[in-house]
Each structure stands twice: as C-alpha cells, then as structure tokens.
Amino acid sequence: xxxxxxVKTGSMHHDEITLTYPLVSNTTKLxxxxxxxxxxxxEETLGIFAYHSEExxxxxxxxxxxxxxxxxxxxxxxxxxxxxxxxxWAGWGGSDYTPYFWPSRGSxxxxxxxxxxxxxxxPIPDVSxxxxxxxxxxxxxxxxxYSPMSKNDIENPDVNYRNKTQSxxxxxxxxxxxxxxxxxxxxxxxxxxxxxxxxxxxxxxxYAANESDIDYIDLNNITLHSVYHTGDFKVRMNGTSxxxxxxxxxxxxxxxxxxxxxxxxxxxxPDGLRLDTDPRTIAEIxxxxxxxxxxxxxxxxxxxxxxxxxxxxISPTDIDTDPxxxxxxxxxxxxxxxxxxxxxxxxxxxxxxxxxxSAWSENVIN
Numbered sequence: 001x002x003x004x005x006x007v008k009t010g011s012m013h014h015d016e017i018t019l020t021y022p023l024v025s026n027t028t029k030l031x032x033x034x035x036x037x038x039x040x041x042x043e044e045t046l047g048i049f050a051y052h053s054e055e056x057x058x059x060x061x062x063x064x065x066x067x068x069x070x071x072x073x074x075x076x077x078x079x080x081x082x083x084x085x086x087x088x089w090a091g092w093g094g095s096d097y098t099p100y101f102w103p104s105r106g107s108x109x110x111x112x113x114x115x116x117x118x119x120x121x122x123p124i125p126d127v128s129x130x131x132x133x134x135x136x137x138x139x140x141x142x143x144x145x146y147s148p149m150s151k152n153d154i155e156n157p158d159v160n161y162r163n164k165t166q167s168x169x170x171x172x173x174x175x176x177x178x179x180x181x182x183x184x185x186x187x188x189x190x191x192x193x194x195x196x197x198x199x200x201x202x203x204x205x206x207y208a209a210n211e212s213d214i215d216y217i218d219l220n221n222i223t224l225h226s227v228y229h230t231g232d233f234k235v236r237m238n239g240t241s242x243x244x245x246x247x248x249x250x251x252x253x254x255x256x257x258x259x260x261x262x263x264x265x266x267x268x269x270p271d272g273l274r275l276d277t278d279p280r281t282i283a284e285i286x287x288x289x290x291x292x293x294x295x296x297x298x299x300x301x302x303x304x305x306x307x308x309x310x311x312x313x314i315s316p317t318d319i320d321t322d323p324x325x326x327x328x329x330x331x332x333x334x335x336x337x338x339x340x341x342x343x344x345x346x347x348x349x350x351x352x353x354x355x356x357x358s359a360w361s362e363n364v365i366n
Contacts, residue, residue, distance in 0.1 A: 015187040017071075017100040018088035019046065019080060019110075022172070022193045040195060045116040046089055047077040049129040049136075051174075054106040057186045059177025064132040067182075070108055071100055076127040079116045107184030109174035110191060111136050113198075118167050119144055134182075134237035136171055140250065141288075142230050143167070143199070148258040149283045151273045166286040169198040171235060173243050180239050196242045198233055200287045200334035201360050202342070204259060205279040206297075209347030215302040217346050218272020220262050222282065226254040226293040245336050247289050254293075259283045272300055279343055289336045292316045299346055312351045321355050331355050 022040040050071035053060050060067075071078045078100065081092035091098040102108070111129045113136065118124060126139040147165045172193035175183040185191050202224075208217040228249040235243040260282050265271040273282075294315050301308040319342075322329040334340060339360040345352045 015102045016090065017050070017102055017108075018083070018086050018090045019048070020088050020190050020192045022046070022089075022114075022195050040114070042082040042084075044082075044114050045092065046080040046112050046114045046193075047116040047124070047127055048080050048110060048112045049077040050100075050108045050110050051129075051131050051182075052103055052106055052108055053182075053184055055184060057107040057184050057189060059179060060107075060109075060182045060184055067109075067131050069131075070103070072129075075125050076116070076123055077112060077129070079123075080112075102187035107186045109182045109184050110193065111172065111174050112193060113138065113169065113171040114195065115167050115169075118142075119165060124167070124169075134174075136173065136235050136243075138169070138171075138198075138233040140230060141169060141233055143286055143288055145229075146257055146259070146285055148261045150260075151262040151271055154260075154273055154280070154282065168286060169233070170195040171198055171233075172196065173235065173237050173241065176237060176239060180237075194241045197337040197360050198235075198245070200289045200336065201339045202285045202287050202334065203339065204282045204284075204342050204344065206275060206282050206344045206346065207279040208275040208277050209345050209350075210277045211347055213303055214348060215304070217275045217302065218262070218300040219260065219275055219282070219297075219346075220270055220272050220300060221296075221298040222259040223296045224257040224259050224285070224293070225296065227257040228254045228288050228290060231288045231290075242337070247336070249288060249290055257285070259285060275299075275346065287334050289334050289338075292332050292334055295342070297344065297346070297351060301346075301348060303348060310346075310351075314351070314353055319353050319355050321357055331357070 048071055051067050052070040053062065053067050055062060079092045079094070080089040081097070083090040083097060091100045113127060116123060124138065124141065128137050129135070130137065144166050172195050175185070177183040204222055206219055208214065228251045230249070230251045232248040232250055233245070235245045238244040262271040262273050294313050296311065296313045298311045301310060316332040317330050319331040320329060321331050331340070337360055339358050341356045343354040343356065
C-alpha cells in the first residue's frame with residue numbers, strides 16, 4: 001500500500017498533484033501505431049516518488065536531513081495514470097483515482113519511472129529512490145519474452161499490427177539547481193518531467209542483393225544469441241537530466257531470442273518471407289544494455305529454378321560501425337538510450353551487415 005507521509009506543517013494545500021505531459025528526450029517507440037512529437041503516450045502509467053522540504057521552490061540549500069518522504073511506497077512509488085479531464089497524470093489506486101495534494105508550505109521534488117506495470121499488468125517491483133545519494137534504483141527488471149515477428153505480421157502490418165509485448169523502461173530524475181542541489185517546485189508550478197530511455201533498441205532490416213542470377217530470396221529465421229533478460233538498473237544525478245546510469249546483468253544464463261520466424265506453409269514445410277531489394281524492417285526489440293552477441297540468419301536462395309538453403313552466423317567482430325576503412329570500431333556493446341539498426345543484405349554466397357547507431361529519437365520512427 002502506498003502511503004504519503006505527513007509533512008512537517010501537518011496540512012495539505014487544496015490543489016491536487018498532477019503531472020502535465022512528460023517530455024520524452026527520445027520518443028518511446030514500442031507502442032501500437034506510430035508516435036509523433038515528443039509527448040508521452042496517454043496509455044502509459046508512471047511510478048512517482050515525491051519528497052518535501054520546508055524550503056520554497058527553487059534550489060534547496062539544506063541537508064538531506066531536512067528532506068522527508070511525501071509520496072513513497074515499500075517496493076515502488078505511487079502509480080499515476082492519465083486523467084482526461086485534467087489533461088495530466090494523477091494519482092491512481094489500481095481501480096480508481098487516488099488524489100495526492102500539495103503541501104501548504106515548502107516545495108517538492110519528484111523522481112519516477114515508466115511504465116508502472118509490465119505488459120501483463122504486474123507492477124514492476126523493487127523500485128526505490130535514495131534521496132541522500134540522489135539515486136533511482138530498479139532491481140530485477142525483466143524484459144518480457146519477445147514474441148517473434150511472423151511472415152503474416154510483416155506482410156499485413158495494418159491488419160496484424162500486434163500490441164507491444166515488451167515494456168519500454170524509462171525514468172526521470174528530480175530537477176537540480178546551478179549548484180547541483182535539488183530544485184523544488186510548489187503548487188503554482190506545472191511540473192513536467194523529462195523521460196529518458198533505460199534500454200537499447202535493436203532493429204533488423206533485411207533485403208536481397210540485386211543480382212541477375214537470383215530469382216528471389218526467402219527469409220526463414222533470425223535468432224539473436226545469448227540475450228540477457230534480467231538486470232539491476234541504477235541512475236544517479238550528475239547535473240544532467242539523464243544522470244549517470246549503470247546496468248548489472250543478473251541472469252544465471254542468457255537465452256537465444258527468436259527474432260523472426262516465418263513458420264510453416266500450408267504443406268507443413270518451412271515457409272519464407274520473400275525479400276525485396278529495398279530494406280524492410282523485420283523486427284524491433286528492447287534489449288538490456290550490455291555486450292552484443294552472435295546473430296544467425298536462415299534463408300533460401302531461389303537461383304535458376306533451384307533452391308539453396310543457407311544459414312549464416314555473424315559475430316560482433318564482423319560488424320564495423322566506422323565507415324572509414326582505416327578505422328575499426330566493432331559493434332560489441334549496446335548502450336543505454338541508443339538505437340541500433342542492422343541493415344542485412346543477402347545474396348549468393350555472401351551476407352553483408354551495415355550497422356547504424358543513433359540516439360533513440362522521434363526522427364527515426366518508421
């Protein structure tokens with residue numbers, strides 16, 4: 001149960017605490033349909049921590065001993081959900097809105113994360129904010145099981161666009177002043193957090209080489225090897241909105257992730273997705289940042305009326321992200337908040353991978 005603590009004045013202001021549309025430093029991607037602009041989706045919930053000081057709004061100069069918990073919980077913050085009549089996020093008790101009110105004196109700082117719940121509806125556990133060390137911690141976070149894209153998903157995206165199966169973990173930290181101290185807000189301020197991505201986004205685009213002796217190519221399967229699904233996330237304030245981040249992978253053993261599987265045809269034989277000579281997005285996956293691993297591609301070449309089945313594996317040392325031929329920069333790590341696109345070209349006796357790495361922003365939404 002989430003219990004707001006008493007503030008020192010022992011009284012509350014009549015204004016309800018709400019959060020206006022969070023800004024997104026890099027737009028959330030895995031949501032049904034495209035997202036444009038930099039505003040957070042209405043459907044997402046937020047986990048909120050709030051702390052109180054008797055100091056007025058602006059940079060706090062006192063010690064952490066003068067700060068008390070205002071909205072907090074035993075294993076997570078309070079859940080906030082979008083309220084249409086407010087055009088803002090408000091306290092949510094699980095079945096109805098549960099209002100929290102501003103203190104009559106002093107000011108508040110906020111920290112939080114999103115989503116409050118996994119896709120299956122279970123709250124994300126073991127989330128805390130250490131006000132003394134200025135650190136948000138999420139222990140045992142899991143990227144849910146990814147449902148591999150199918151041939152039908154790719155060929156009929158408007159009909160078969162699937163709901164997201166993974167949670168796009170994001171977070172925000174309290175505001176800070178010019179001296180790096182907390183900066184509080186009061187009921188007169190319209191508080192708007194700035195969300196940051198905590199995961200990496202991995203995108204696969206595949207196409208066929210334009211070769212005269214190729215009739216066509218079928219893509220059968222893409223497997224991403226040795227993927228970790230569980231980790232502990234920490235982010236500490238360091239004078240920037242994103243903070244200083246760190247992931248510890250805690251899986252006992254990684255697993256192979258089936259990214260795409262064409263399945264079987266009507267005759268029970270392996271089916272395939274016919275590729276074009278233009279790149280086609282096959283899958284987009286949320287990954288806990290860390291070391292990259294091998295990728296296996298299975299496909300069929302239709303050449304001069306014959307079918308040749310191929311299975312090729314590429315390792316991180318096969319993928320150079322620097323276009324300069326004299327410079328080698330292997331794609332051996334996925335970093336937080338980055339978008340990695342594997343452009344994979346398939347042909348007769350060869351497979352090439354041209355990667356691109358960018359900030360995960362609204363400008364790259366497909």
